[in-house]
Amino acid sequence: MNGGGCRLNGGGVMGGDGRGGAGSRGHHTGLITLEDLESFTEDDLDSDPASSGGTSQGEGDGGEVMEEEGEQEQLLNFWQDIGRQHRVDIPRDMAEPIQQLTVELDSSQDRQRVPFTLLMRHDKMEKRRYEKGRWACVCMKEETYEQSICGGFMKLMRYICQQNSSGTYLGMTIPIVTLVQTDTSHSTLGRQVTVAYYIPQQHQQQPPMPFDPDIAIETWPSAVVYSRAFSGSTNEVSILEQIRTLTAALDSADMNFSLVNPSLGISFIVAGYTSVAAPQRHNEIWFVDRGEA
The missing domain is CATH 3.20.80.10 (Regulatory factor, effector binding domain)
Structure with missing residues (x-):
């Protein structure tokens, strides 16, 4: 799916402490929100040792696909870990929507x-x-x-x-x-x-x-x-x-x-x-x- 970037910017109706950065997200008073998913950036992923899932490296289009799949897996694992702390199951079929929410493909798009x-x-x-x-x-x-x-x-x-x-x-x-x-x-x-x-x-x-x-x-x-x-x-x-x-x-x-x-x-x-x-x-x-x- 490419879809121009599925970004639920308006989803803010669940708990959160409002702080940025991957390190703070495990301490929310509520559960994972769409806001959390959206605000979690690739920089957060790269800087969080706990989320390192062995992103594949390669050259050309094949390498880019492998890298994208590796990032997707890392994001899914990260949110599954947080979800377990709050008794929320994040199923595997959420990997692609989570990645779309994470990567702002069209930040200028009007809502x-x-x-x-x-x-x-x-x-x-x-x-x-x-x-x-x-x-x-x-x-x-x-x-x-x-x-x-x-x-x-x-x-x-x-x-x-x-x-x-x-x-x-x-x-x-x-x-x-x-x-x-x-x-x-x-x-x-x-x-x-x-x-x-x-x-x-x-x-x-x-x-x-x-x-x-x-x-x-x-x-x-x-x-x-x-x-x-x-x-x-x-x-x-x-x-x-x-x-x-x-x-x-x-x-x-x-x-x-x-x-x-x-x-x-x-x-x-x-x-x-x-x-x-x-x-x-x-x-x-x-x-x-x-x-x-």
Whole structure:
């Protein structure tokens, strides 16, 4: 696969300490994220003794292929080692998507933003309207929240990186969103989450179908969203903190918003725009107003 570089820059919804360099990645408070994969560079690989897997040397095209395969194997082994520390299995078929995420083949490539209309801005909050659109969604319910997020992202990575009926790299859109649910006190996140990727505009009418039966192409109706930006890491603790902050801000601003069946839990969305390698990370917490459309 060449595909122009499959880079999920917008995947930042899982835990991490935000530090760069291969040596720091084994000490994350969360699990492996797409941000980690993207920020892991070839320089990191070359400078990390633990990741040396005997890259083959050679001359001409054959040597280049052997070197590429050696780098791919080193990257896979590195992330499998980290995954085992956190009870996450990184299967061998992730080797090529991981390498595509690692090597920035087209760093200038624009990433499509999910289109919306700004309705109102108040303090650090925005009220937006998102129109109906097609999303690739995967529902996960692993033993831990972090495992669910990691598993969902890996499935979407494969879909974006040519494991679809078009056989092409689909291109990146931002943000990557994760639907989470809390109890009424916002003290606990539900284990079941939905990770979703907005289908690029050129594929909205006829989205390529995923090979993975766990990925569903869904049409989301138009929705009004209250959004609040935040920076830093995105793990279970920080997500709950941001949910409580947004809820308090909505209450204090006397916003007219509607909860549907709050006794059954309340749904929020975590939106990630930038990688852990970025000096200023851009994340948002969204509340979807079910009373408006």
